[in-house]
Amino acid sequence: MTLVKFNPEKKNSALLPGFNDIFESVLGDTYFSDRRISSLPAVNISESSEEYQIELAAPGLKKEDFKVSVEGETLTVSTEQRSENSVAEKNYNRREFSYSSFTRVFTLPESADVDRILASYCDGVLKLTLPKKEEAKAVSRQIAIS
Template identity: 35%
Template sequence: MKRERNGESLAPKSFFTDFFSDVDRFFENDLFRMPAQIGRQMMRNMPATNIRESERDFTIEVAAPGMAKDDFNIDIDEGMLTISSQKEEDTTREEENFTRREYNYSSFSRSFRLPESVNAEEIKARYEEGVLKINVPKREEVNAGNRKRINIE
């Protein structure tokens, strides 16, 4: 039996064609893509970060518009600088026939291993125009340019 659709000849379907298309649909299910989707979602919530190095210091810039300086925590523990934020919003709007309550929760945490050349006691941070800027100065003996050229024998 020959079938046609829009003037094109269609081969009869077999059991194997149906079986393999069902298997394909099974593996296309969101369950199997979930770990990748979670990773992408987490990266979307992670603010963009730039790190610049000069002779005297490192500058870390974290793009975080819409936040306040009190929303951030910056900690140093055993040479690890951690920038984190947790922000919760709860808004309630009452009108004549209904009450609307919305919750918003966002958080992130980024950690950076500090090189031994930094002066952790002098780290300073400021938040302005949606950007958290952290200045991580290097120790003076590193700034002095104690470079040594190694000759190759």
Template identity: 45%
Template sequence: MIPMLRRRSTLPSLVDEFFGDDIIRRFFDDTESVTVPSVNIKEGKDDYTIEVAAPGFDKKDFKVEMNNNVLEISSEKEVKDESKDEKVMRREFRYSSFKRSFVLPDTADTDKIKASYKDGILNIVIPKKEEAKEKPVRQIAIS
């Protein structure tokens, strides 16, 4: 079955053609203020990696904390006011705050977590405990 997209009504689409996409949503929809970055979670042989897509931030904007086996990633960034001489006709990008939490498995070595930020991606590497790492295949002699 092919999914179908439906518009709520034809009036907003007519208004959109004349005034732009956000004229109606500006009054009724508050999704513009909610920003949650996307993440990738990978499991390697020796560690877990969490990648957070957060372009436009600096590494000082992030706070990464461990709280009872829960990894919390948060950021608060102030939105700068534009010059009083400029009239903003449309604002589609702005940064605010977010918080993501991840329950770590018991196999994670939470004392050795490392984080880095480069090219808009926050990388958090969580090593596995020694007993959780994959062991090489071993031949067992039959007696």
């Protein structure tokens, strides 16, 4: 008996072998994959004894482009940009549209104080500081050994 490994990623049609490979080679190209990845900014999340900090890398934007909101236990960061360029020369008319947007949603821990969240945007990085509630802050004390 021979065992054949099943690969769910590779779905070839018996009638058109290699047909899906053509699309995979085009859509899997680095140009397309880079465009898909770049639509969502990278995020760093850190925690200290006093606060949580979220850093979102979004170069080329202005602080007015961001919309930051808190609803219940979720923090939402989003942006939307639209631009339109129009050039009319001789008998040619060209219009180019550009549209980009993203939305990141974070579930907030119960220990975060949502009333004191601070946001700043500097050098292409949006920094969100979420202070911890007083009762959630870690209390440290020295324990004597007897």
